[in-house]
Amino acid sequence: MFLVGLTGGIASGKSSVVQVFRQLGCAVIDLDVIARHVVQPGYPAHQRIVEAFGTEVLLENGDINRKVLGDLIFNQPDLRQLLSAITHPEIRKEMMKETFKYFLQGYRYVILDIPLLFETKKLLKYMKHTVVVYCDRDTQLKRLMQRNNLSHEDAEARISAQLPLKDKARMAHHVLDNSGEWSITKHQVILLHAELECSLEYLPLRLGILTGLAGIAGLLYLLTRYLLPSP
Numbered sequence: 001m002f003l004v005g006l007t008g009g010i011a012s013g014k015s016s017v018v019q020v021f022r023q024l025g026c027a028v029i030d031l032d033v034i035a036r037h038v039v040q041p042g043y044p045a046h047q048r049i050v051e052a053f054g055t056e057v058l059l060e061n062g063d064i065n066r067k068v069l070g071d072l073i074f075n076q077p078d079l080r081q082l083l084s085a086i087t088h089p090e091i092r093k094e095m096m097k098e099t100f101k102y103f104l105q106g107y108r109y110v111i112l113d114i115p116l117l118f119e120t121k122k123l124l125k126y127m128k129h130t131v132v133v134y135c136d137r138d139t140q141l142k143r144l145m146q147r148n149n150l151s152h153e154d155a156e157a158r159i160s161a162q163l164p165l166k167d168k169a170r171m172a173h174h175v176l177d178n179s180g181e182w183s184i185t186k187h188q189v190i191l192l193h194a195e196l197e198c199s200l201e202y203l204p205l206r207l208g209i210l211t212g213l214a215g216i217a218g219l220l221y222l223l224t225r226y227l228l229p230s231p
């Protein structure tokens with residue numbers, strides 16, 4: 001099995017593309033969903049956040065108040081780093097668990113939907129392929145204004161706060177150009193899925209694990225056959 005990191009920019013069409021991959025039967029892990037999951041009450045990261053930032057970051061029902069926490073770390077690199085140090089290992093653990101689950105189910109590749117794949121870079125080394133859902137800036141602006149009911153100025157500000165999509169596209173192995181009709185994008189997704197599904201890059205890990213398991217089974221057999229006293 002191998003990992004495929006998928007990213008894009010605000011309103012570039014990432015969620016729409018992920019939906020097609022899911023419809024094609026692909027395994028998809030959404031890092032945003034995991035990030036929200038690991039800070040739920042009862043999870044270790046939740047407790048550490050309360051210890052580090054105080055109970056003022058909690059809602060009445062005990063959930064983390066993401067807005068308050070976000071405001072607290074805004075422009076405070078030390079606090080932002082502290083929050084990352086608490087949450088990132090938990091997110092990675094959960095990601096590994098989900099990936100292993102898909103490995104056992106026999107998937108050849110798993111898509112990781114990671115909004116900040118190229119900005120944080122930490123997960124890049126695990127990705128065999130990277131995919132950027134791209135669209136030209138005018139289209140991105142128009143779709144963002146329409147979807148979020150934003151003024152031209154607000155939409156511009158949100159797009160400008162991100163790494164330019166053109167730069168991300170330059171860094172990716174595959175670019176899905178979502179500037180045009182949806183049917184054209186959908187066709188690109190189908191082609192990419194076929195390419196990834198045909199790739200033999202899933203074999204080394206699968207063979208490695210199978211060889212490891214066969215080795216352990218062989219060792220256990222030898223131990224029981226020759227080392228344990230016969231009844």
Ligand SMILES: Nc1ncnc2c1ncn2[C@@H]1O[C@H](COP(=O)(O)OP(=O)(O)OP(=O)(O)O)[C@@H](O)[C@H]1O
Nearest residue numbers: 008009010011012013014015016143147180181182
């Ligand atoms: N090819 C297309 N033609 C027309 N509209 C599109 C196309 N692709 C996406 N859209 C619309 O553009 C908007 C943004 O798409 P989507 O929500 O998939 O983007 P996103 O990258 O997941 O956004 P974000 O990361 O900000 O949540 C949605 O309203 C979607 O319906």
